[in-house]
Amino acid sequence: MTVAAVIGSGNWGTAYAAVLADAGCTVRIAARRDSIAAEINDRHTNAGYLPQLRLPDTVSATTSVAEALDGASIAVLAVPSQSLRDNLTVWRDLIPSDAAVVSLMKGIELRTGKRMSEVIEEVAGIGHDRVVVVSGPNLAHEIAARQPAAAVVASSSARMRSRVAEACATGYFRPYLGTDVIGTEIAGATKNVIALAVGIAAGMGMGDNTMASLLTRGLAETARLGTALGADPQTFIGLAGVGDLVATCASPLSRNRTFGYRLGTGMALEEVIAVTDQTAEGVKSCESILQLARSVEVDVPIVENVAAVVHDGRSPRDVLEALMSRARKHEGA
Numbered sequence: 001m002t003v004a005a006v007i008g009s010g011n012w013g014t015a016y017a018a019v020l021a022d023a024g025c026t027v028r029i030a031a032r033r034d035s036i037a038a039e040i041n042d043r044h045t046n047a048g049y050l051p052q053l054r055l056p057d058t059v060s061a062t063t064s065v066a067e068a069l070d071g072a073s074i075a076v077l078a079v080p081s082q083s084l085r086d087n088l089t090v091w092r093d094l095i096p097s098d099a100a101v102v103s104l105m106k107g108i109e110l111r112t113g114k115r116m117s118e119v120i121e122e123v124a125g126i127g128h129d130r131v132v133v134v135s136g137p138n139l140a141h142e143i144a145a146r147q148p149a150a151a152v153v154a155s156s157s158a159r160m161r162s163r164v165a166e167a168c169a170t171g172y173f174r175p176y177l178g179t180d181v182i183g184t185e186i187a188g189a190t191k192n193v194i195a196l197a198v199g200i201a202a203g204m205g206m207g208d209n210t211m212a213s214l215l216t217r218g219l220a221e222t223a224r225l226g227t228a229l230g231a232d233p234q235t236f237i238g239l240a241g242v243g244d245l246v247a248t249c250a251s252p253l254s255r256n257r258t259f260g261y262r263l264g265t266g267m268a269l270e271e272v273i274a275v276t277d278q279t280a281e282g283v284k285s286c287e288s289i290l291q292l293a294r295s296v297e298v299d300v301p302i303v304e305n306v307a308a309v310v311h312d313g314r315s316p317r318d319v320l321e322a323l324m325s326r327a328r329k330h331e332g333a
């Protein structure tokens with residue numbers, strides 16, 4: 001019996017815990033709040049995040065990360081990207097030495113420009129052959145409703161990606177194996193920023209042509225950046241690339257799209273931040289992705305303009321005009 005620990009009891013940590021349990025694992029969730037751990041143990045729900053989900057009896061919860069990780073062969077990390085370093089500094093010695101360490105996170109660290117797998121390797125002091133990234137079109141509420149979806153399980157280690165894929169394969173969750181960790185992470189983090197842009201446009205009243213144009217050109221700049229960083233270009237037309245981009249940009253369930261939508265309707269940035277109580281990674285990662293792109297001299301105009309709205313207070317109408325009046329270029333350039 002595979003024992004998996006899931007650290008983080010928000011939307012995706014909880015939904016992915018259900019996937020692991022449905023696939024036959026014994027799952028221990030580490031929650032920060034006593035009330036959430038108690039609700040999972042007593043009622044098998046985490047209704048504040050996923051009201052429709054009933055967790056299998058093989059899922060338990062604790063507020064002790066040490067207890068959750070004890071004896072686990074899979075350690076899943078599902079906390080906001082910008083908090084990973086500080087958290088892992090406290091947890092690193094608790095991770096069993098042979099466990100696969102799985103990142104569900106879709107963000108790039110501010111200041112360092114590091115991907116989550118890089119932060120894990122650095123802070124936990126483990127090799128890349130222990131780290132696995134799971135990513136794809138996986139809106140937590142739909143997974144929690146057990147609607148069919150696929151994902152990529154990417155790792156440099158064949159043993160670790162097989163272990164994790166086997167542990168999360170169910171009738172509604174289909175993992176594909178991948179080796180391109182860089183591309184999978186760049187795709188997952190950057191699509192959140194493109195979803196912000198699509199949300200802004202939708203909030204301004206723009207329709208499907210605008211969405212499709214932003215999505216397509218967003219994918220182009222994501223692939224350009226990823227490839228410059230060493231990714232396999234194929235990844236961007238796969239589940240972690242176009243798959244996740246389409247799901248996130250099209251769905252009102254997306255926190256990033258919703259954040260952008262509110263900005264597009266004219267709400268002030270501070271107001272949008274105040275009403276957003278869940279993780280919208282793109283709001284911070286637009287800045288770190290822009291820095292990363294500049295470090296390899298890659299042009300990312302949509303990311304740059306989203307950062308101008310979210311961090312420099314430029315108006316959505318201004319940046320839309322800026323994007324439309326850029327110098328003409330070849331589509332493939």
Ligand SMILES: NC(=O)C1=CN([C@@H]2O[C@H](COP(=O)(O)OP(=O)(O)OC[C@H]3O[C@@H](n4cnc5c(N)ncnc54)[C@H](O)[C@@H]3O)[C@@H](O)[C@H]2O)C=CC1
Nearest residue numbers: 008009010011012013078079083105106138139140278279
């Ligand atoms: N929600 C979704 O549909 C999906 C989310 N993801 C990614 O998964 C990651 C987690 O997202 P969600 O679970 O949706 O976020 P969430 O906002 O629903 O939950 C975040 C969890 O982290 C905890 N947390 C918040 N701040 C913390 C801190 N400073 N230190 C430790 N724990 C903290 C919260 O208590 C909560 O348990 C993100 O990187 C997101 O991009 C990936 C795929 C799907």
Ligand SMILES: O=C(CO)COP(=O)(O)O
Nearest residue numbers: 136137138139254255256
């Ligand atoms: O990554 C996601 C779906 O795959 C979830 O997107 P949001 O974080 O925008 O809700």
